[in-house]
Amino acid sequence: MGALPSRSVCPHDCASVCPVELELTEGGKLARLRGSRVNSYTEGVICAKVARYDQRLHHPERLMEPLLRVGPKGSGQFRPISWDEALDRAAEGLRAAAAQWGAEAVWPYYYAGTMGLVQRDGINRLRHVLGYSQTEETICIGFSDPGWKAGIGGKRGVDAREMVQSDLVIFWGCNAVHTQVQLMNWATKARRMRGAPLVVVDPYRNATAEKADIHLMPRPGTDGALACAVMHVMFAEGLADRAYMAAHTDDPRALEAHLESRTPAWAAAITGLEAAEIIDFARLYGRTKRSYLRLGYGFTRQRNGSAAMHAVSCLPAVSGAWAHPGGGALYSGSGLFPLDTTLIEGKDVADPTVRKINQISFGRALTGDAEALAGGPPVKALLIQNTNPMVVCPETDRVRAGMAREDLFTVVHEQFMTETAAMADIVLPATMFLEHDDIYKAGGHTYLQVAKAVMPAPGQCRSNHAVICALAERLGARHPGFSLSAWALIEATLAASKLPPAGEILESGGLDGVPADFNDAHFLNGFPNASGRFRFRAEWEGPMASQMPALPDHLALIEEADARYPFRLVAAPARNFLNSTFSETPGSIGAEGRPQVLIRPDEAAALGILDGALVHLTSRRGEITIHARLFEGLPKGVVVVESLWPNAAFPGGKGINTLTGADPGPPLGGGAFHDNAVAIRPYDHGKLC
Numbered sequence: 001m002g003a004l005p006s007r008s009v010c011p012h013d014c015a016s017v018c019p020v021e022l023e024l025t026e027g028g029k030l031a032r033l034r035g036s037r038v039n040s041y042t043e044g045v046i047c048a049k050v051a052r053y054d055q056r057l058h059h060p061e062r063l064m065e066p067l068l069r070v071g072p073k074g075s076g077q078f079r080p081i082s083w084d085e086a087l088d089r090a091a092e093g094l095r096a097a098a099a100q101w102g103a104e105a106v107w108p109y110y111y112a113g114t115m116g117l118v119q120r121d122g123i124n125r126l127r128h129v130l131g132y133s134q135t136e137e138t139i140c141i142g143f144s145d146p147g148w149k150a151g152i153g154g155k156r157g158v159d160a161r162e163m164v165q166s167d168l169v170i171f172w173g174c175n176a177v178h179t180q181v182q183l184m185n186w187a188t189k190a191r192r193m194r195g196a197p198l199v200v201v202d203p204y205r206n207a208t209a210e211k212a213d214i215h216l217m218p219r220p221g222t223d224g225a226l227a228c229a230v231m232h233v234m235f236a237e238g239l240a241d242r243a244y245m246a247a248h249t250d251d252p253r254a255l256e257a258h259l260e261s262r263t264p265a266w267a268a269a270i271t272g273l274e275a276a277e278i279i280d281f282a283r284l285y286g287r288t289k290r291s292y293l294r295l296g297y298g299f300t301r302q303r304n305g306s307a308a309m310h311a312v313s314c315l316p317a318v319s320g321a322w323a324h325p326g327g328g329a330l331y332s333g334s335g336l337f338p339l340d341t342t343l344i345e346g347k348d349v350a351d352p353t354v355r356k357i358n359q360i361s362f363g364r365a366l367t368g369d370a371e372a373l374a375g376g377p378p379v380k381a382l383l384i385q386n387t388n389p390m391v392v393c394p395e396t397d398r399v400r401a402g403m404a405r406e407d408l409f410t411v412v413h414e415q416f417m418t419e420t421a422a423m424a425d426i427v428l429p430a431t432m433f434l435e436h437d438d439i440y441k442a443g444g445h446t447y448l449q450v451a452k453a454v455m456p457a458p459g460q461c462r463s464n465h466a467v468i469c470a471l472a473e474r475l476g477a478r479h480p481g482f483s484l485s486a487w488a489l490i491e492a493t494l495a496a497s498k499l500p501p502a503g504e505i506l507e508s509g510g511l512d513g514v515p516a517d518f519n520d521a522h523f524l525n526g527f528p529n530a531s532g533r534f535r536f537r538a539e540w541e542g543p544m545a546s547q548m549p550a551l552p553d554h555l556a557l558i559e560e561a562d563a564r565y566p567f568r569l570v571a572a573p574a575r576n577f578l579n580s581t582f583s584e585t586p587g588s589i590g591a592e593g594r595p596q597v598l599i600r601p602d603e604a605a606a607l608g609i610l611d612g613a614l615v616h617l618t619s620r621r622g623e624i625t626i627h628a629r630l631f632e633g634l635p636k637g638v639v640v641v642e643s644l645w646p647n648a649a650f651p652g653g654k655g656i657n658t659l660t661g662a663d664p665g666p667p668l669g670g671g672a673f674h675d676n677a678v679a680i681r682p683y684d685h686g687k688l689c
Helices: 053-057 083-101 117-130 144-151 160-165 182-194 223-236 242-248 252-259 264-271 275-287 305-313 315-319 359-366 396-403 464-475 486-496 502-508 586-592 601-607
Strands: 004-009 019-024 030-035 067-069 078-080 106-110 134-136 168-172 198-201 214-216 291-295 328-330 356-358 381-385 409-414 426-429 438-440 447-451 567-573 596-599 614-618 623-630 638-643 676-682
Touching: 004 447, 030 053, 067 083, 083 106, 083 381, 083 409, 083 426, 083 464, 106 117, 106 134, 106 359, 117 381, 117 438, 117 464, 117 486, 144 305, 160 182, 160 291, 168 182, 168 275, 182 198, 214 275, 223 252, 223 264, 223 275, 223 305, 223 315, 242 252, 242 315, 264 275, 275 315, 291 305, 291 315, 305 315, 315 328, 356 359, 359 396, 381 464, 438 486, 447 502, 486 502, 596 601, 601 623, 601 676
Parallel strands: 106 381, 134 356, 168 198, 168 291, 198 214, 291 328, 381 409, 409 426, 567 638, 596 623
Antiparallel strands: 004 019, 019 030, 067 078, 067 426, 438 447, 567 676, 596 638, 614 623, 614 676
């Protein structure tokens, strides 16, 4: 029988938030998934991992019933129980922890396993009503957001579709082939239609750099120095647009004076690039007014990441690129729709005095670190949705020790028996995106989208919204949001935000929020901050704001290599995984092969390391065992591990985040996943770390 067409929205933690077209069999199974061909951003393009979604949706190991732990934590020993028993036990565990230790002893922990606002953020409604501990959401955007906002003020930029009018495209810290494949479609169009070269700035020759016309490969954590030297050249050689800066920026004279000492030679010593490379790139950028700068997250995941983002975001303000079609920059467009999510998140009852725990300090908080606990009680109960902290959080050894505590009551709502779910007392089976309703904003494009379930939930799976509402009923939590269906919440949120109704947005395939006026879209009518001007003098906010530079600069705050740890490690994203998602699907596992550390052949030879050999990789936090892969496309002293593989995929059972640190970086406490000094040595036979 023929497949039946339908459509939805990919929910995963990716800037694209792709509209998708589906073909379902008459039996209700997914037959095919592709990018929407009618959406003007996606144009039918979808990443390979999502194109194989049938492998995930119909996976034989998908969780289908509630489970109760009957063996040691992490043993995987569970027995099935009914939903009523599971919810009763879950509510009682949360209630008991709050009764003995106070409400702040309960920590609802979540992140972006889904980007849908109802299914992702509804856990906050329960948190706010009951006074449970709050979360500083730092694991993804803790550096990039404050860096972008310091200069521009709001989370929007130039529509990616404008690349067809660009004469130069730059992907800075953005491995689009791995993480946002639609960008490659638009960059290819710019090259074909206008001869626009693609420049990639990234610390290794990844799949995107392979397709670039120019690849600049600075050492990790030195992007701010490169940006400052580029601006130095533009000022020195008359390539800075002084008229634009006078009209639209705050203090170009102070910036020019500040940059006099930030020469290409100065930056070359920091970045490892040749001064001539920096000069050539600065001239190309400065002379090409229709230059499109796409900023990624990767280069900001250093302790100096916010300063680096601010420095790089200054480039189009110096060149005047914002004033030209196809010119300017984009980091995220998620601020195009300032939705009123009060009903979804229970913001109307949020208590600002409730303690907040930094998201990246998960392991430290669970092991009793006083600073991580922010002056509150120990964490005695966890409710986890949409994340897999046993794999994605830094300092895995601490995370494992914390989650193994027998006095910690843990409920995990999941789609698979992840390593986090295996540590739970109660495991609840969760729906996937084709089985529930939701509303989605995007960072990579300009559409607000809604999606309805296109198939029933299998087995006993329930949505995040359904579970939160059921727990609220048992815990005596009262809020209007708990009495509404997911679709009703979407409708109410849109009405409160003065936007069209959900059915209308669904029928049209999404609401495009790109400003109709070019001057608004390119900030010529003012940047979205109090002054209306781009701020070279950054206005930093946060508990560590005093550590930040007033003007764009290289902030020497990274974990530098030294004699004991002579390499810098980048924990980059793998092409076929998305954080820890898709690491269970056969297609993704087969495409990735196994965890590997990329190391230069000359540096491997000096250490006696052969291609494919097991090695030990060590940081100040711990040690893992991994296979080596000899790879030419690296700066000296840099190694790369593309992950996130499950811990169990590594020899010895310890994954890459064993090595990464949870030290919060300024100004807001972001997670520095790519900022690690490490040592590498040949495998000690018989010793698996």
